[in-house]
Amino acid sequence: MAIEKKIDCVILGLLSHEDLTGYEIKKRMDTSLKYFWGASYGSIYPTLSDLVKQGFAVKRDGAENNRNKIIYSITEEGRSYLKDWLRIPAEKDELRYETLLKLFFGNEAGVLQAISHIDTFEEKIEKELADLIGVADVLRNDIETDETHKYYLLTVEFGIKTYRAYLEWCKEAKAMLSEERE
Amino acid sequence: MAIEKKIDCVILGLLSHEDLTGYEIKKRMDTSLKYFWGASYGSIYPTLSDLVKQGFAVKRDGAENNRNKIIYSITEEGRSYLKDWLRIPAEKDELRYETLLKLFFGNEAGVLQAISHIDTFEEKIEKELADLIGVADVLRNDIETDETHKYYLLTVEFGIKTYRAYLEWCKEAKAMLSEERE
DNA sequence: AATAAAATGTATCAAACTGATATATAAAAC
DNA sequence: GTTTTATATATCAGTTTGATACATTTTATT
Numbered sequence: 001m002a003i004e005k006k007i008d009c010v011i012l013g014l015l016s017h018e019d020l021t022g023y024e025i026k027k028r029m030d031t032s033l034k035y036f037w038g039a040s041y042g043s044i045y046p047t048l049s050d051l052v053k054q055g056f057a058v059k060r061d062g063a064e065n066n067r068n069k070i071i072y073s074i075t076e077e078g079r080s081y082l083k084d085w086l087r088i089p090a091e092k093d094e095l096r097y098e099t100l101l102k103l104f105f106g107n108e109a110g111v112l113q114a115i116s117h118i119d120t121f122e123e124k125i126e127k128e129l130a131d132l133i134g135v136a137d138v139l140r141n142d143i144e145t146d147e148t149h150k151y152y153l154l155t156v157e158f159g160i161k162t163y164r165a166y167l168e169w170c171k172e173a174k175a176m177l178s179e180e181r182e
Numbered sequence: 183m184a185i186e187k188k189i190d191c192v193i194l195g196l197l198s199h200e201d202l203t204g205y206e207i208k209k210r211m212d213t214s215l216k217y218f219w220g221a222s223y224g225s226i227y228p229t230l231s232d233l234v235k236q237g238f239a240v241k242r243d244g245a246e247n248n249r250n251k252i253i254y255s256i257t258e259e260g261r262s263y264l265k266d267w268l269r270i271p272a273e274k275d276e277l278r279y280e281t282l283l284k285l286f287f288g289n290e291a292g293v294l295q296a297i298s299h300i301d302t303f304e305e306k307i308e309k310e311l312a313d314l315i316g317v318a319d320v321l322r323n324d325i326e327t328d329e330t331h332k333y334y335l336l337t338v339e340f341g342i343k344t345y346r347a348y349l350e351w352c353k354e355a356k357a358m359l360s361e362e363r364e
Numbered sequence: 365a366a367t368a369a370a371a372t373g374t375a376t377c378a379a380a381c382t383g384a385t386a387t388a389t390a391a392a393a394c
Numbered sequence: 395g396t397t398t399t400a401t402a403t404a405t406c407a408g409t410t411t412g413a414t415a416c417a418t419t420t421t422a423t424t
Contacts, residue, residue, distance in 0.1 A: 006280070006283075009283075010283060013283070013286070013287035013290070016287065016290050032286075033283075033286065035277065035282075036277050036278065036279045036282040036283065036286075037278060037279075037282070037283050038276065038278070079290070082287070082290060083290060083291060085284075086284055086287060086288075086290060086291040086295060087291065087295065089298075089299065089302045090279075090280035090281040090283075090284055090299060090302065090303070091280055092278075092280050093278070093279040093280055093281050093282075093303070093306075094220065094277075094278045094279070095217065095218050095276075095277050095278075096218065096219060096220070096274075096275070096276045096277075096278070097218045097219075097272075097275040097276070098188070098272035098273060098274050098275055099272040099275050100218040100219070100275075100337045100340060101188075101191075101192060101195070101215075101218060101219050101272075102267075102268055102272055103333055103336055103337055104195070104214075104215070104218075104333055104334060104336075104337050105195035105198065105264070105268060105333070106268075106332075106333035106336070107329050107330040107332070107333050108195070108198050108261070108264060108265060108268060109265060109268040109269065113268060113269065114333065114336075116271075117271065117272060120271045120272065121272070121275070124275075147289050148289040150288075150289070151285055151286055151287070151288035151289050151296065152286060154285055154286075154288070154296075154355050154358070154359075155282045155285055155286050157351065157354070157355070158282060158348075158351050158355070161347045161348075161350060161351045161354075162344050162347050162348065162351070164347070165343045165344050165346070165347035166340075166343075166344065168343060169339065169340050169343045169344070172339070172343075173336050173339065173340070176336070177336075
């Protein structure tokens, strides 16, 4: 039983915390995980079907009150599969920054345009850093209540550290580019 | 003429510096660009054909001395397309770190395994940081000769800054996890 | 000099994944 | 009372990866 797709493991990871619908899984991706992982509906829904077929998850009808939703739970086999995946070292840590790409080819467009790209990046990072600091504060408060939050906080602190480094770089990069102009 | 695929722009960007074969483009991806962008043969060769069809590149037979290789050059139309793309702000800066994913679900596997993932990450980053520092030294020396190297250096310094932040985080994260154990 | 190994070069393909979109209902806001 | 937003499932064309096949040339080893 080879450990293949990452998306399988991510969804099982989320289901190991709590029962979720496909829609809720997508929400987790777009909030808690968005700084280091992403997934689209086009991968989530088919994967949920596969997980059920493989016996790693079970679905039940969640029509309790109102809406026709499908709630998924992890099985023992699923939890064991997840643990196997967690044991093996991470294979790939990848960054894909269009900002750096445009900067790399900056000679074609000139200094002013390069500075403009850095400005845009800086603003975005400042906003996201403020967000992350907020999340970290909340997490530090209820870290005693929920064990999983300790690990969650670790990833948030990774974000805060690197975003601060990004902002330092923005300042230095712009200074370097500006001084070239004189 | 909408600006669609990123891979088109990356290849045109590389061709704006120098004429290249598909194989050489892949090499650039795996060296100069690898810290912030990647591409596979499966996207490079078909894209080169498309670029020729669209008139953004021309190919010529490079069988001068020995090997049957195909050398691609950017056209004026290609350069103009590239400039258009460089003008518009970056749309997506994305991080996809499996290490953070495994850490996020760390509660399932425990503190020791989390520390082990951080150790692996730390070692990899230390190696890559040493690499980047070497590249930066080389670039700073010939920055006068080649204008494009100024922009190249900017992206390398981004890497150095963030990798140092990563290493700081590794230490703090491990300290936090270790103290929890007592 | 012979042979093995590594590098250069083009090319394709199944499988994975994204981004967009379609559809429908329920809750909230105006 | 009506528009807008949120909840919820689902699919699909187009993009991209990772692996592999194939062939030649250069470098390293014996």
